[in-house]
Amino acid sequence: MKFWLLILFTVILQAGLMATDLQINGSNELNYTYRTSADSLHTFFDDQFSFTAGYGNFTYGMKFIMYLPKYNKYESNFVQELQPDKLTTEWAERYLEYSKNHFLLHGGTFEETFGSGMVFRSFKDDDFDIDTRLEGMQVKVNYPKFRIKSLYGSWHSVRYDDDSPNNIAYGSEIEYKLLTGLTLAGNGVAMRVIDPTNIYSEQDVWGGRMNLNYARMDGSVEAASSSKYHMSTSARNGYGIYANSNVYLDPVNLSFGYRKYYKFDYILHDLPMVNYHSEPLNDATAGLDEEGAQGEIRYNHGDDNSIQVNYAEAWSSDFKSRMNDLYTEFDQKFSNWQMIAEYSHIEKNDDILQYWTKDLTPAVSFDFNIAGNAAHVRAEYEYIEKQFQQLTTYHYEPLLQTDYHYKQYGISIITETQTEKVSELSSARYWINCEFRTTIFENTDLLFFAGKQKGGKVCRNGSCKYVSPFNGIKLSLSTRF
Amino acid sequence: MKIRLLVMLLFLLAVISVYADKLMPDFTLQDVNGNDVNLENALKNGPVIVDFWASWCQPCLKELPSLNEFQKKYPNITVLAITIDAPKSTARAKSEVKSKQYEFTTLFDTNQTVKGKLNVSSIPHTFIIDQKGTIAFEHMGYNVGDEKVLEEELLKVLGQLPSAATPAETTPVSE
Numbered sequence: 001m002k003f004w005l006l007i008l009f010t011v012i013l014q015a016g017l018m019a020t021d022l023q024i025n026g027s028n029e030l031n032y033t034y035r036t037s038a039d040s041l042h043t044f045f046d047d048q049f050s051f052t053a054g055y056g057n058f059t060y061g062m063k064f065i066m067y068l069p070k071y072n073k074y075e076s077n078f079v080q081e082l083q084p085d086k087l088t089t090e091w092a093e094r095y096l097e098y099s100k101n102h103f104l105l106h107g108g109t110f111e112e113t114f115g116s117g118m119v120f121r122s123f124k125d126d127d128f129d130i131d132t133r134l135e136g137m138q139v140k141v142n143y144p145k146f147r148i149k150s151l152y153g154s155w156h157s158v159r160y161d162d163d164s165p166n167n168i169a170y171g172s173e174i175e176y177k178l179l180t181g182l183t184l185a186g187n188g189v190a191m192r193v194i195d196p197t198n199i200y201s202e203q204d205v206w207g208g209r210m211n212l213n214y215a216r217m218d219g220s221v222e223a224a225s226s227s228k229y230h231m232s233t234s235a236r237n238g239y240g241i242y243a244n245s246n247v248y249l250d251p252v253n254l255s256f257g258y259r260k261y262y263k264f265d266y267i268l269h270d271l272p273m274v275n276y277h278s279e280p281l282n283d284a285t286a287g288l289d290e291e292g293a294q295g296e297i298r299y300n301h302g303d304d305n306s307i308q309v310n311y312a313e314a315w316s317s318d319f320k321s322r323m324n325d326l327y328t329e330f331d332q333k334f335s336n337w338q339m340i341a342e343y344s345h346i347e348k349n350d351d352i353l354q355y356w357t358k359d360l361t362p363a364v365s366f367d368f369n370i371a372g373n374a375a376h377v378r379a380e381y382e383y384i385e386k387q388f389q390q391l392t393t394y395h396y397e398p399l400l401q402t403d404y405h406y407k408q409y410g411i412s413i414i415t416e417t418q419t420e421k422v423s424e425l426s427s428a429r430y431w432i433n434c435e436f437r438t439t440i441f442e443n444t445d446l447l448f449f450a451g452k453q454k455g456g457k458v459c460r461n462g463s464c465k466y467v468s469p470f471n472g473i474k475l476s477l478s479t480r481f
Numbered sequence: 482m483k484i485r486l487l488v489m490l491l492f493l494l495a496v497i498s499v500y501a502d503k504l505m506p507d508f509t510l511q512d513v514n515g516n517d518v519n520l521e522n523a524l525k526n527g528p529v530i531v532d533f534w535a536s537w538c539q540p541c542l543k544e545l546p547s548l549n550e551f552q553k554k555y556p557n558i559t560v561l562a563i564t565i566d567a568p569k570s571t572a573r574a575k576s577e578v579k580s581k582q583y584e585f586t587t588l589f590d591t592n593q594t595v596k597g598k599l600n601v602s603s604i605p606h607t608f609i610i611d612q613k614g615t616i617a618f619e620h621m622g623y624n625v626g627d628e629k630v631l632e633e634e635l636l637k638v639l640g641q642l643p644s645a646a647t648p649a650e651t652t653p654v655s656e
Contacts, residue, residue, distance in 0.1 A: 023504040027600035052598045054506045061598065093597075111592040117568040123592070142509070142517060183515055213514045218575055244572040246579065253580035255572065272569035298580050303546055306581075338543065338625070367543065367625045374624035405624050443619070457537070462622030463603040464538040480600060480619070481503070 023054035027480045033071055034473040041084055042472075044071040048092075057100045061108075063093040093133075104140040109133050112151055114173045114187045117270035118242050119207035119224045122155065122169070127466030131156075132268055134169060147175040155268075157194045168192045169268055171205075185209040191268060203228045203266055212245075219245030226264055238263030240287070242272050251301060255310075257294035261287045262317070275312035276327035277346060289316045292323075305332045320351040337368035356387040374462075376403040376412075395420050403460055410437040412460035414453070437461045443481065449474040503616045505531070505608065508595045510563065510588040513575050518561070518588055524612055527557035528638045530631075531608040533590075533601050535566045536573045540623040541605040545583060547628035551635065552585040558635070560585035565596050565604065607631060611638045 026049070033044040045068040052061040069086040095108030111133050114120040124131045136153025152170040171189030178184050191203045207224030221243045228236050244257040257274040264271075265287035273280055274294045280286035292314030300306045310327040326345040332338070342363045349356045365378035382397040395418055403412040412435045419428035433451025440446050455469035509519045523529050532548055534541035545562065552560040562583070564574040568591040578587045590596055599608070609618040609631070618634040620627065 021504075023506050025503075025506065025599050027602070029602070050600045052506065052600070054504075054598075059506065059598070111594070113568045113591055115568065116571070117591075121568060123567075144517070177515070181514070211515060218513070218572075218579070220572070246572060246576045248579055250580075250582065253576060255576050257572070270567060270569055278569070296576075298576070300581055303581075336625075340539070365539075369625060372626075374626050376624070403624075410622075410624075445621070459539050462540045462624045462627075463605070464535075464540060465603055478602070 021055070024052070024481070026051040027478060029476060029478040031477075032473075032475040035071075035470070036472045041069065043084065044069065046071065050093075057098055059095075059097040059099070061093060061095050061097075062091065065090045065092050102142050104138075104142070106138045106140075107136075109135055110138055110151070110153070112138060112149070113270075114149075114171070114189070114207065115185065115209045115222050116220065116242055116272050118222055118240050118272060119187055119205055120169075120171060120189045120268055121270040122153070122268050123270065127468075129468075145177050147173075149173050166194045167267075181213045183211040183213075185211070189268070191266065193267065200230060201228060202230045205266075205269075216248050217246065219243070224264070226266070228266075236263050238265070238287075240264040240271070242274070244272075244274070251299055253296075253298040253300070255294075255296035255298075257312070258292070259314075260291040262289055264288075273314075275314065275323075275325035276310045277325055277344065279323065279325060279346060279348075281314045281316060281321055281323055281348070282350065290314055290321075291317070294325075303333065305330070307331075321349070323348040337366060340365045354387075354389045358385045359383075370404070373407075374403075374405045377401065396422065398425075401460065403462075405461075408439045410461040411435070412437075414458070414460065416454055435460055441479075444477065444479045447474070447476040447478070449476075504614050505529075505610045505616050506595075506598050507614075508598070510590055510595065512589075513579065513587050518586055520561070520610075521614075523559040523561060523586075524610065524614055526559055528559075528612055528617075528635070529610045530558060530560045530635065531610060532560070532562045533596055533604045533606045534562055534564055535604055536564065536570060536577050537566070538604050542577065543625075544605050544607075544623040544628070545578070545581075547631070548585055549581075549583045550628075551632065552583075555635070555639065558639070561588055562586065563588045563590045563595060565590050565593055567591065609634055609638055 029048045031046045035042055035044065046065060048063065048065045050063045052059065067088040067090070069083055070088040093109045095106060095110060097104065097106045111123045112120070113123070122132045122134045124133050132155055134151065134153025134155050136151065138149065138151040141148045150172040155167050155169070157166040169189060169191045171187065173185060173187035175183055175185040185208065187207045189205045192200055193203070194200050203226060205224055205226040207222065209220060209222040211220045212218055223239070223241050225237065225239045239262055241260045242258070245255065247254045259272060259274040261271060271280070271287050274292050281290040281292070292312060294310065294312035296308065296310040298306060298308040308329045312325040313323070315322045324347050328343045330341045344361045346359045347357070359382065361380055361382040363378065363380040365376065367374070367376050369375065378401040380399040382399070383394070384397065385392070385394040397416060397418050399414065399416040401412065401414045403410065414433050416431040417425065417428045419425055431452045431454050433449065433453045436448045438446050450473045452471040453467055453469065455467055457464065457466050505520065507519070507521050509517050512518050520529065530548065530551060532544065534545065536542070548560050548562060551558065562578070562585050564587060566574045571589055571591060574587070574589070603621060605623045607620045608616055611617045617638045620631065
């Protein structure tokens with residue numbers, strides 16, 4: 001009875017709203033995954049339904065996901081723990097927002113950032129399996145001269161015995177436009193985090209920022225200090241400094257960046273790394289002790305070609321850990337085709353761990369037409385060398401990608417291999433995969449993937465995404481409305 | 482029972498959504514100079530092209546020059562190029578558009594609020610909004626030649642081409 005009443009209520013409510021100025025956007029994505037991994041179940045289904053409705057000054061948004069069973073793309077579950085018929089449902093997002101003129105009130109799931117994200121950033125990134133969004137409330141006041149934002153929310157702890165939203169964060173930021181092109185901001189965040197041993201630690205972060213925006217020059221300087229206390233180990237203080245600047249001297253453009261972080265590591269932020277590949281000095285200790293600088297020069301010759309060279313260095317306070325990052329790109333457009341040649345070079349060294357690694361990637365890509373249809377070819381020849389104590393290893397990772405489009409059909413094939421000697425290519429390990437995309441109805445796309453992929457950033461069939469390692473088949477039907 | 486209820490509700494929402502007008506939700510984002518830009522105000526000047534891009538997305542960067550051409554060629558439209566670069570990468574995005582002297586308006590959706598409201602899952606993703614605020618056309622991905630499809634659809638919205646078209650034409654090559 002309750003069920004039918006609810007249905008009736010929804011129909012009446014929605015019919016009423018339809019007659020008015022109702023804005024609806026949504027999408028539904030149905031996925032079938034066949035994983036070939038031996039230590040896993042093979043067949044997975046999921047359906048992800050997103051819906052946003054705007055009515056007057058109100059907006060309601062939600063995302064609901066059903067898994068049969070839940071598929072974890074980064075961690076392999078124990079096969080005995082997986083139940084093929086276990087249906088898992090999840091509200092990935094729910095919020096209600098009210099906005100009028102200069103005021104906004106948001107309740108539910110939200111993402112927020114203060115400045116560059118050095119002081120505070122809560123966000124979701126499906127591609128990297130990061131979700132630090134908050135459940136709570138935020139208030140924003142926006143005037144041309146000043147802006148204020150305040151938030152209070154909780155997020156899930158990483159306690160081994162519980163996944164409750166026990167962690168709490170609250171903070172505010174005030175931004176004031178002092179002069180045309182000059183903005184000053186101050187912010188503060190307090191966080192209470194429960195650690196895996198069920199002990200709470202508290203952390204306060206205070207920051208300040210200056211932004212410059214002029215036609216020929218822009219930049220920002222940001223500084224913050226943090227203090228961590230009430231923790232199982234001794235209290236500690238840290239700080240972070242980040243600065244960047246762009247100077248436009250048509251046709252040449254210069255960019256500079258600088259960062260310094262000392263004991264400035266916590267969950268709710270996203271540190272600017274001041275290098276092309278956004279690499280920390282050490283993945284495991286990002287923000288603990290690192291300093292770095294970056295310079296970039298770009299030359300644009302009209303719309304036809306451009307060159308950019310980006311170089312960055314980073315080091316620890318004792319110089320025992322160091323890295324460099326070089327990226328160069330040459331882009332040339334011709335009447336009906338385009339070529340991009342790239343070279344990237346990352347080198348990391350740690351004297352204490354006696355670890356050294358070098359990653360060089362020359363790449364070239366072409367976009368052109370065949371019989372009036374778009375084609376894309378990309379070739380990479382990555383070389384990786386690693387040294388750990390006395391052991392040195394190296395290998396090549398060549399990659400060839402071809403995309404072709406005919407009417408509403410797009411096909412992309414990527415072949416990647418890994419070998420120590422080029423002469424042994426025929427016996428090397430291969431990752432070959434194919435993606436087929438088409439539009440079957442208005443705003444409904446079908447995607448079929450088959451093969452083995454290594455993971456990382458992939459731009460194929462005209463779109464870019466970060467993907468996780470995978471071996472098998474995926475079929476996806478997505479509809480936007 | 483709970484699942485049944487939810488599935489039914491979701492189904493109803495989806496069905497009713499089909500009948501509702503496909504209006505673009507209003508939004509306000511900051512431009513490269515830190516000023517607020519509002520969609521409703523932009524629509525007062527004429528149709529609007531909204532494009533989602535990022536500085537790490539090569540197909541997006543290849544599409545930007547053609548959007549700039551549209552902005553120059555059709556003065557009564559507004560091109561809003563919304564970057565979804567992470568907050569730590571906004572300096573790179575600024576450098577990309579300012580160094581190439583693009584004339585369209587660049588906006589920053591660093592918290593992906595607008596992207597989320599429009600359920601944009603991959604980029605580039607381009608919308609053409611008519612002056613009433615209705616989404617007249619949307620397109621995912623960019624390949625060489627897609628700019629011709631976009632221009633054709635833009636001309637229909639501008640009333641310079643007949644709007645009657647076959648479904649295949651209104652939903653052209655996706656990526």
